[in-house]
Amino acid sequence: MQTRQRHDWDLVRQYARHGSQAAFDELVRRHMKLVYTTCRRELGDPWLAEDVTQVVFLILSRKAGMLPPGAIVSRWLFKTARFASQDVRKREARRLAREASLRAQASASAEVDSGDVSALDMALLSALGSLGRSDWEAVQFRFYEEMSFHEIGERYGISDDAAQKRVSRAVDRIRRAIAHEGICLTAATIAALIGSENSQAAPNTALQRIEQASSLPGSVHSGALAVQSKIYGLTKGVLTAMALKNMATAALVLVVALTAGAPLIVQGQSNPSAATPAVTAPAGSADSNSLPFTIVLDPGHGGSDSGATSSGPGRVLEKDLDLAIALKLRDLLAAKGARVFLTRDSDVYSIPSKRARIGVNHHTDFFLSIHCGSTSRETISGTTVYYHAQNKAAQSLAVSVLNGVAQQSVLPAYGAMSDTTRFTNGFSILREQPSNAILIQCGFMSNPLDLSALTDPEKQTRIAQGIVDGLTAAASSRK
Ligand SMILES: [Zn+2]
Known part of the structure; x- marks a missing residue:
């Protein structure tokens, strides 16, 4: 005291x-x-x-x-x-x-x-x-x-x-x-x-x-980096404004420091059509047209925002896992006839609000944000799927995707839950998204078994397949 x-x-x-x-x-x-x-x-x-x-x-x-x-x-x-x-x-x-x-x-x-x-x-x-x-x-x-x-x-x-x-x-x-x-x-x-x-x-x-x-920059990841990125964006804007106003302390130095250590935030976001990211055309394969939907995939983080990191030797960065799983997911979805958009398809940072807006622009049927989590308790394991607040459609989608992944027997189901159980306002990436939006935290990088599954390309594919199965089940029950 x-x-x-x-x-x-x-x-x-x-x-x-x-x-x-x-x-x-x-x-x-x-x-x-x-x-x-x-x-x-x-x-x-x-x-x-x-x-x-x-x-x-x-x-x-x-x-x-x-x-x-x-x-x-x-x-x-x-x-x-x-x-x-x-x-x-x-x-x-x-x-x-x-x-x-x-x-x-x-x-x-x-x-x-x-x-x-x-x-x-x-x-x-x-x-x-x-x-x-x-x-x-x-x-x-x-x-x-x-x-x-x-x-x-x-x-x-x-x-x-x-x-x-x-x-x-x-x-x-x-x-x-x-x-x-x-x-x-x-x-x-x-x-x-x-x-x-x-x-x-x-x-x-x-x-x-x-x-x-x-x-920050967060060594402990809580599946909420979307929120943190928003805070970064706001902070940088305020610091810039402070510098412009020439306040007593040397704010400019800070803007530079923040830019160096944090995601690059561009003031005045580009117009919506310019924000259009990589598009994957539906595969022509006669195989299937069972997912005739527009789906936006949002691999978490990217660029200077690494997301969670594994402890121990050979530090694994969450952003790389998020992208790897999302790319596999993209291919599987496209093969089922979906129009797939990605908020990023390489190692770059993208502003959360811009990410969310991509969903709006493309009249998205489904919006899936892909993450991996980390906690201080190593024993915690499994997949968590978040939906926003009390959104019923997103909730049933979350449950369906959770089950789909669990059936692949790669990772256990940790739960489907409202993002407001984490933060009173939920995750901004889901909050700003009008469509069926969920945030999938595939597993916990802090758990050794989860981590070995998350870094295994073959198991990444199975996780992605589980997501596709869950999505397909949810879509068919929606019809
Ligand atoms: Zn994340």
Whole structure:
């Protein structure tokens, strides 16, 4: 518990100098609520707020070495959270507008975002942003770190009463600033609003995701790299925007560092027709026309994003397994008369949202994202098939594919489950996909038996065959 007493700045230095994960985790624990509630208030949307919360901590992890000595870390996080939220909101609005016009819908629906954010939320944020240092600290300790007056008093070496007065004074400043905007509230109401905001406290899952993000590029893969890639994309965008805005710290250096270590994200995605990837024409074989569908295959990761890696000698990269299995799957599907599109057919990185959009463009009947997983427990083994949220069609597809693979007796069935069992919002690659979409995590690279099957070309073919069988069964029952 002695970390409790350590100042934020010491933790930042510990992390920057020695890469102390414990110090970083402590920073996340302390300031998660501050960052999440700020993003939530700025964005309105709880899902996006979770993503941007991760972005903010990822930026902290990248910038820890560049914060000026003695910086008020919580204040820096608050400002970064606001900046990142505003930046992401702008780009989300643009993305929505693009998608709306893509689908030839009325442009009216493009301006979704800012309407959700109340005038009170905005006034509160700007009041918080204008607080002086000591008022800010009082608010941070009391409402975001949830310290008692006694604890705050100890922090400053003052009495409990004096601590309470200090907090009251800060709240009153906020009250007056808000009143200035024409919104009159009591100090008690404002005190209740600051920490709890219009929604619940930050969900636990967000914390888990952030812890995951802070150890990027992920050595431990959880089958969720699609989500992580999205966070990378958002982070890079925000960092670029920060650099453009010429903020005090050297953000440009970071953009370069991030580009070097992370997937290359291109701003302003190319138009949909240019995004069309490799196409496999249906095989002319008279053999079969039993799968007259359009199917998009999405081999996970690629390029600088390796996905999971095996431990031990001869490191195996998930991206290579994902691609190998997907290519075998492509050939088997094409032989059954399917029109098959791949989001990648070589070792390149592709943006998740662009991947998902390929499915939309081609009026996909089925969208299959191919992955392999890894966990810290070596004994866990088998195939997992994920579907999005409560999507019934995707669920029965997932069960069918799981059974198909299991019948090949290469890997046991681990389960078919909703992606929301992993993350409150599920996987972005499935979320953005309107069709029958599933994410197949073929096996666990952390399990020696699974790994030997996953790396064996003949067994890869059998896994792919199992997927085809499951898909065929699901398609025929659909008719
Ligand atoms: Zn993966």
